[in-house]
Amino acid sequence: MAKPVVPEDARRRRRPTRQGVVLSERLIVDTALRMLREHGSAGLSARRLGAALGADPSTLYRYFDGMDGLTLAIGEELIGRGLDGWSATGLWRSDLRELGLRIHGAYLAHPQAAVLTASRVTGRPREIAADEAVLGILRTAGFPDPEAVQIYHAFIDQSLAFAALDAGALALSEASRLSDEQQWESTYARLPADEYPHIAATGRLLAARMNHSAYPVALDMLLASAEARLQALRGR
Amino acid sequence: MAKPVVPEDARRRRRPTRQGVVLSERLIVDTALRMLREHGSAGLSARRLGAALGADPSTLYRYFDGMDGLTLAIGEELIGRGLDGWSATGLWRSDLRELGLRIHGAYLAHPQAAVLTASRVTGRPREIAADEAVLGILRTAGFPDPEAVQIYHAFIDQSLAFAALDAGALALSEASRLSDEQQWESTYARLPADEYPHIAATGRLLAARMNHSAYPVALDMLLASAEARLQALRGR
DNA sequence: GTCTTATGCCAACACCATTGACCTTATCTC
DNA sequence: GAGATAAGGTCAATGGTGTTGGCATAAGAC
Numbered sequence: 363m364a365k366p367v368v369p370e371d372a373r374r375r376r377r378p379t380r381q382g383v384v385l386s387e388r389l390i391v392d393t394a395l396r397m398l399r400e401h402g403s404a405g406l407s408a409r410r411l412g413a414a415l416g417a418d419p420s421t422l423y424r425y426f427d428g429m430d431g432l433t434l435a436i437g438e439e440l441i442g443r444g445l446d447g448w449s450a451t452g453l454w455r456s457d458l459r460e461l462g463l464r465i466h467g468a469y470l471a472h473p474q475a476a477v478l479t480a481s482r483v484t485g486r487p488r489e490i491a492a493d494e495a496v497l498g499i500l501r502t503a504g505f506p507d508p509e510a511v512q513i514y515h516a517f518i519d520q521s522l523a524f525a526a527l528d529a530g531a532l533a534l535s536e537a538s539r540l541s542d543e544q545q546w547e548s549t550y551a552r553l554p555a556d557e558y559p560h561i562a563a564t565g566r567l568l569a570a571r572m573n574h575s576a577y578p579v580a581l582d583m584l585l586a587s588a589e590a591r592l593q594a595l596r597g598r
Numbered sequence: 599m600a601k602p603v604v605p606e607d608a609r610r611r612r613r614p615t616r617q618g619v620v621l622s623e624r625l626i627v628d629t630a631l632r633m634l635r636e637h638g639s640a641g642l643s644a645r646r647l648g649a650a651l652g653a654d655p656s657t658l659y660r661y662f663d664g665m666d667g668l669t670l671a672i673g674e675e676l677i678g679r680g681l682d683g684w685s686a687t688g689l690w691r692s693d694l695r696e697l698g699l700r701i702h703g704a705y706l707a708h709p710q711a712a713v714l715t716a717s718r719v720t721g722r723p724r725e726i727a728a729d730e731a732v733l734g735i736l737r738t739a740g741f742p743d744p745e746a747v748q749i750y751h752a753f754i755d756q757s758l759a760f761a762a763l764d765a766g767a768l769a770l771s772e773a774s775r776l777s778d779e780q781q782w783e784s785t786y787a788r789l790p791a792d793e794y795p796h797i798a799a800t801g802r803l804l805a806a807r808m809n810h811s812a813y814p815v816a817l818d819m820l821l822a823s824a825e826a827r828l829q830a831l832r833g834r
Numbered sequence: 835g836t837c838t839t840a841t842g843c844c845a846a847c848a849c850c851a852t853t854g855a856c857c858t859t860a861t862c863t864c
Numbered sequence: 865g866a867g868a869t870a871a872g873g874t875c876a877a878t879g880g881t882g883t884t885g886g887c888a889t890a891a892g893a894c
Contacts, residue, residue: 368871377859377872385872408851418874420852429851481717481766485785490794497796511803516816523759530717549721558726560733567747580752580820587819590826604840611840611891621842644882654843656883665882 367427381416387425390415391439394432395475403474403533434486437479442488444468445495454503455585461495462521462581469525470575476529480522493518505592513588520584524577603663617652623661626651627675630668631711639710639769670722673715678724680704681731690739691821697731698757698817705761706811712765716758729754741828749824756820760813 370387378384393414398406408429412419426432444465450457469476483489496518500510550569555562606623614620629650634642644665648655662668680701686693705712719725732754736746786805791798 527759583823
């Protein structure tokens with residue numbers, strides 16, 4: 363890298379932009395989030411972000427290691443927002459449920475951004491804080507370490523994976539505004555019933571369900587299975 | 599669209615390329631898959647694909663509605679490969695397990711391609727065939743329609759979501775070749791133990807587990823929970 | 835053998851990320 | 865306060881990208 367990036371907390375001299383804006387990592391990420399919301403997930407580019415900030419595009423490279431670095435910072439911001447204000451109650455199952463829904467929800471609050479970041483593991487501080495919280499809940503609940511680690515892994519990946527998937531659907535369907543009915547008409551309803559009997563038989567139910575996230579159901583199934591396992595462990 | 603795309607089965611005149619290649623949707627998708635494997639998920643471009651096929655980049659627009667259409671076709675191909683050769687045994691739980699692992703595996707066989715496609719729902723024939731199969735297994739097993747639809751949705755989305763997430767990790771870690779040990783060193787191991795006691799306590803277990811997919815565990819938990827629900831339904 | 839038109843090719847457009855050289859000015863030292 | 869240092873802004877250029885409109889040629893219908 364020709365121009366090494368200075369870490370945010372080591373930054374001393376903040377020279378204002380020609381247009382008078384004083385930049386910061388924070389300001390850039392927030393502006394990027396707003397641009398993503400307004401122009402869609404393909405609407406973020408160094409040039410446009412620079413223009414929105416009143417700065418030359420190349421300035422961004424003083425703050426992030428390329429667009430990819432900026433993407434990771436956005437992901438870190440989202441996961442942090444999910445965690446903000448959360449605290450454990452001591453009831454492991456509802457704590458986990460709450461945490462999962464918060465993380466998922468934080469990403470879905472910015473679908474266009476989530477599409478870019480949700481399937482990226484960053485290893486940054488706030489992401490690690492989430493990991494620590496989940497492991498803590500499970501170990502405190504009485505899961506032995508091997509089980510705790512196994513369930514933690516399934517839980518956290520499930521949350522992020524669904525966030526990415528659901529964000530994709532959300533960002534897309536907002537782009538092409540089709541009503542639920544139209545969605546149904548355009549896909550399942552016109553399938554031949556003799557070739558796809560099961561889809562035909564459950565058509566209405568499918569149409570009603572496929573427009574929502576499956577994450578809450580999948581999460582509850584994971585938690586139910588974890589609880590059964592814990593009781594089996596206690597029983598013997 | 600200025601130049602409407604002719605559907606593959608309506609194609610009559612197949613004029614060979616200047617370099618003697620006869621194009622087809624099939625050939626283009628297969629070539630794209632090979633390019634993705636060799637050059638990574640960012641290595642697919644109209645120009646490079648054209649060069650690899652011995653054709654002008656703009657020719658691709660006769661076959662696909664832009665690069666996005668090509669991406670969807672690639673996804674359809676992958677899910678089809680997962681289904682090829684599969685048939686139901688009648689044991690619903692192992693059938694679902696097998697199907698999930700096959701779909702997940704088909705995507706992970708081409709991680710660089712899966713990154714682009716796994717979180718995209720195409721509504722194309724082979725994807726719908728997978729939906730029909732899953733619904734069929736659940737309804738035949740005795741799940742009432744509302745339950746069947748609910749579990750189907752969680753199952754299929756979870757499979758695709760994990761495929762996308764795991765593909766991302768796989769495509770990335772192949773790019774930056776770090777051994778498992780190094781991965782561990784570079785992230786968890788250097789965290790202060792007093793601030794992250796749970797991560798510190800389970801460090802070795804985490805390091806061993808995080809390099810594999812959590813999908814099998816998550817899948818088995820979903821199936822276990824489904825089975826419990828089925829027994830509860832039968833019981834009353 | 836002639837006609838039609840599907841399909842491949844060419845040239846051009848507007849965008850993109852990234853980099854290296856340059857210059858200005860905020861901050862540190864004395 | 866004066867001067868030195870270099871952080872952090874700007875400019876210009878490079879080589880990439882998807883996509884389109886116009887053109888020409890050969891494949892297949894008759």
